[in-house]
Amino acid sequence: MLPIIFIIPIVQLLVLSYTATFEIKNVRFVVVDQDHSSESRKLIDKFSGSAFFTDMGHLPDYKAAENAVQHDDADQIIVIEPDFEKDLVNEHHAQIQLVTNAINGSAASLMNAYAISIINNFNKEILIKKLPLKFKGMPIQLSSSFWYNPELDYITYMVPGILVLLVTIIAMFLSSMNIVKEKEIGTIEQLNVTPITKFEFIAGKLIPFWIIAMIDLLIGLTLARFVFGIVIVGNPFLLLFVTSVYLVLVLGMGLLVSTLTNTMQQAMFISWFFLVIFILMSGLFTPIESMPVWAQQLNAINPLAYFIKINRMIMLKGSGFADFQRDFYILAAYAVLMLGFATLRYRKRA
Amino acid sequence: MSVNIHIEHLVKKFQDVEALKDISFDVEKGSLFGIIGPDGAGKTTLFRILTSLILADEGKVMVDGIDVVKDYKKLRQIIGYMPGRFSLYMDLTVEENLNFYARIFHTSLSENYDLIKDIYEQIEPFKNRRAGDLSGGMKQKLALSCALIHKPKLLVLDEPTTGVDAVSRKEFWELLKKMQQRGITILVSTPYMDEAALCDRVSLMQTGNLLSVNTPQQIVNNFLGNLLAVKTNNMYTLLSDLERFDGADRVYRFGESIHLVSQRPIDEVKQSLRDFLSIKAYQKIEIENKQPVIEDCFLALMEKTGTL
Structure with missing residues (x-):
């Protein structure tokens, strides 16, 4: 009994400390790119390049993407509308759709947050590029640090x-x-x-x-x-x-x-x-x-x-x-x- | 240094089961008192009240003038109890168990060694063995040693010989006799009737009642009627046939023969019995006069109270 009392907690500590983490790595995403433009590709590259995301490929339509989530081949769907680049250039705004598998609620909100931060980054780059004169940075600079x-x-x-x-x-x-x-x-x-x-x-x-x-x-x-x-x-x-x-x-x-x-x-x-x-x-x-x-x-x-x-x-x-x-x-x-x-x-x- | 026990109108109920029905008796100083009775008679309940483990519903128990309810602390200093179920630590060795109980009583093994010497010598070769690995007889000797470690004045043993082989049982009773000679009052229960003869006084207990308290000799002397042991070539049907025999008060199996109790004069019964069996075509008929032993008496008592 005595060895058990000492060994079990050690094993648990070693195993649990590595596994009880809220970090999500390898968010598997599929893309439904209906625009096939250079802008849309750039956005997708941002995702693929992130350490947190794994590109599971492109699918022709939303139905197929939904299927992938259904079969647990993907966690997230990024849908890019047909006129993504055009809208972006002409109207200065465009829309993309983000669908997240929320079977695990806390994981879903994390995945969502990751994705949004990537898109925000992308946004900023566009602003700088498209409107270099007007862009003076965001009005409020936000920088956070985590104490302790x-x-x-x-x-x-x-x-x-x-x-x-x-x-x-x-x-x-x-x-x-x-x-x-x-x-x-x-x-x-x-x-x-x-x-x-x-x-x-x-x-x-x-x-x-x-x-x-x-x-x-x-x-x-x-x-x-x-x-x-x-x-x-x-x-x-x-x-x-x-x-x-x-x-x-x-x-x-x-x-x-x-x-x-x-x-x-x-x-x-x-x-x-x-x-x-x-x-x-x-x-x-x-x-x-x-x-x-x-x-x-x-x-x-x-x-x-x-x-x-x-x-x-x-x-x-x-x-x-x-x-x-x-x-x-x-x-x-x-x-x-x-x-x-x-x-x-x-x-x-x- | 020995103590007496005085028990008065003891009643204990468990829900609707009456475990003890108004029990009163006395145990004299320095005597070896046996309570004989089948399982479920109430022996353990009686002992647990006596050792202050449970409270009686009515009545009182005094050990040497100590009330077991009010002065349970005093009682626990002078009592040695050996529960029916082996209650020592299985994962401690023989020696560790003894030392443990010695220290609880603020004494030591060496201090009281002379008292338990006879018993301890028998288990000493195994002193480094875990209690759980001992044989049944050895366990009982260890339990007895632990119950004696603080020189108790009263020793209460709940079925100490149950599940122990015949040789160990005999040895165990010899040990009890030795303890008694040292002035310890001993109260012991057993389901084995043959052990009753070894006590100074015995009582028969049955479904919460005490049927008789007396010396084994007196109990035998009080046996009413004549006792015959019957044997024939065909023992299978003999019991049921004998039950139909006119002169038979009671008929029961006893070892290899069948015992028959009759109130009629002995020679007359013997003759008519022989005739009765011959008509039934039995051969090799053996009919013997028997001196009743304590078991015969208890069977008679039980039958009289209608519990058998």
Whole structure:
């Protein structure tokens, strides 16, 4: 069991960090070019030349293109109208149609954004070329930079979150399975007749898992540093300190589940139920700000949401304790509460 | 240092099943008290109440003046409990299990070694083996060692010999006798009636009732009627034929023969029985006088209460 506890998170971290990315490369597009002009070709070349797009060929009409999407041979259709170049030259504006397969909503909006930025670029070039005298640049110059993750590198963004996730899963499962396992195999019967106190018992259950999870975190941080090159901007000891409190909370929750259930199956379903909700609402995969208000409020009881936030603040932003102390105190109070419940709920007598 | 047990009007219900129906009895200091009964008689429920694991609906249990409900903390210091199901850690070795339980009681293996010496010597060759890999008999000896590690004054054993081979069973009872000589009061349950004779006092338990509490000798002495063991060439039909025999109170299989209990004078029964069987064309008829053993008595008791 012990090797599993250490190897699985490592594997998960290595695999998930590379795969849990929102970047879309290789958007496959087909073109329905009804103009066949030099302008239309230029636009298409812009797409083909982008690292994000792969040209899947030209099709004679829209029907065929739709078919390609239908058969999942393409993700996006670019339709260029017959008089594209002519309109562009004569009327100074022309239209193209962009159709995106939105079976995966978030992927579709990204693909759309990529395509629009290419077209915008193209637009600008035309303006410069056609109207060199009039064009003085766009009235508002927009230049953006991404703080704390300048290259918008998803790995930098995801690894701290995934690390939290793995430590949470390990802690939650080890603890929630534990007491109930003793109930199932009957060892608790003999233990309950001994003078061991509730507090000693819960402490005995908590401490080994706490140590294991902390070691898992240290391994994960080492991997993050040397495999993914993520340097903890803030104080690593601050991170360990917050984690140590956070783990007491998660372990307390797991132990509470374990004292409330009678079979490992029940314990497993209950911990999964909470974990899935906590993970999906935590802001790891989707920003909390985009959730409905009630969901944001529900996150007040989501330990993962607090911890991912603090973790990213320390690791990426270099925040000090004062920056997140309110969240930390909530976590600490929550931990005391959960552990207290678990201790109270553990009955040495039925 | 030994303790007595006083149990008064104990009632326990699980939903609509009455597991214990108003049970009262006393266990004397330093005695070996056996509770004999089939599965589902309520033995385990009784023991779990006694060891403060569950609460009774009515009645009270006092161990050496300690109320098991109010003073359960005191009780847990002086009691050694061995549950019916093996309850030690399968993934710990023999030695680790012992050390673990010793430390829970704030003692150590060496401190109480003299008490468990006899038992521990038998499992010592396997001390580095995981408890899960031990044989049934060895597991029971380990469990007994763990239950004794803190020098309990009262030892409660729930079916310690169930699923254990005949030789190990015998050894186990010898160990219990030794513990008793050291002044430990022992309460043991078993489904095996032959083990009843090894106790100082026994009670028969049946569907939540205590049928009889007495010494094994007294129980045998109280047997009513004459007991005959019958054997013939054809044992298959014998039981059903004997049931139709006029002088038979009770007829039941017992080992290789069939036992017949009758209230009529012994010689008269023997003669009429021989005639009865001859008419039925049985051969090699053997009819013997038998001294009842405890099993005969329990079967009689069970039948009397209409539960068999």
